[in-house]
């Protein structure tokens with residue numbers, strides 16, 4: 001999984017100047033005025049570039065920009081900004097070099113293998129379906145070190161497991177298969193699951209594809225393409241379904257660390273820095289946030305449900321969910337926390353379903369949870385309700401990224417109004433890029 005840091009470490013940006021004003025549409029486009037100096041960080045396509053203006057990043061139309069300082073108008077005219085389509089500096093919208101490069105090292109595999117909840121859940125799926133896996137054809141999509149494939153060979157007797165891995169880790173995965181005497185059953189194929197050729201359809205497509213906030217990295221797209229190409233009629237998807245859960249929460253410690261800190265550091269008043277702190281620390285979601293059950297202001301609810309048999313790639317562009325939370329205890333509403341749960345249906349009809357829940361009432365996982373901080377905390381009281389919508393909008397250019405937009409109303413019933421008619425105390429909306 002990419003971290004924000006890796007994203008921000010792109011090559012030195014190119015200085016460009018705005019030829020004319022532009023008013024951005026959508027939450028991910030920058031507005032600017034003629035003559036503004038923009039820093040172009042990437043050119044994912046010939047039409048839209050990823051640029052920065054006064055600390056804020058977004059998409060800008062390439063045709064509105066020119067290189068070279070303002071005032072060199074005449075010289076610029078004949079030059080125009082040459083942006084040919086096969087310009088090698090156009091970054092891959094999937095960032096595959098960086099993505100598969102990061103999975104070619106052990107760091108992320110160690111993190112995933114060290115996650116007992118995650119790894120034991122997959123082992124439990126194999127163990128509890130071992131009889132039905134006999135003589136089955138299995139595909140392990142994005143097998144990494146091959147742990148799931150090795151579980152299949154060790155705990156069951158499938159006829160073959162195609163362990164597909166795009167990164168250079170595949171060479172080591174082959175060695176691990178041999179080292180553990182599983183080469184009779186496990187065949188490692190190096191390549192992207194969407195591109196490799198299998199000799200046959202598969203009965204079971206198993207993959208551990210879930211990213212932060214369920215979809216980040218959008219590896220799920222590869223799983224759906226492989227399903228449509230290789231899963232036989234009536235075959236089984238593991239996970240079979242996925243759900244994104246959400247809860248309004250307190251985040252006192254995080255808020256104190258990043259925002260309240262500026263009120264009186266060493267007896268001084270640093271509050272003029274608080275707008276910067278909000279921009280820097282609360283604009284993007286906080287990955288790997290561990291929420292305590294006591295931080296939850298209400299019962300969580302599933303806001304998005306994905307059926308892995310019917311989900312289509314085009315559905316991933318924009319996924320909407322609704323929520324209505326009843327505040328159970330008074331506290332400070334700092335933000336929302338999200339996590340996911342996946343289910344693995346049994347190969348036997350009526351057999352037990354295995355669940356992997358990454359929420360605050362389960363054993364922590366390496367994903368932990370994802371925290372979305374409001375710009376300003378709001379006090380809420382038992383009996384209030386928080387209702388609204390969540391929209392996951394996939395980035396049209398950077399295909400592993402998305403923006404999460406939350407809209408919420410806080411309704412409080414007050415004695416003054418007759419028959420407890422709820423009146424809206426506050427309304428809010430905020431978009432969180434993840435990461436672009």
Ligand SMILES: N=C(N)NC/C=C/[C@H]1O[C@@H](n2cnc3c(N)ncnc32)[C@H](O)[C@@H]1O
Nearest residue numbers: 103142144165166167192193208209210222
């Ligand atoms: N984020 C979570 N949970 N898991 C990430 C797990 C990613 C693993 O799956 C591989 N992978 C990802 N996408 C593909 C693909 N399309 N074809 C083949 N291998 C792939 C990566 O190289 C990692 O080893």
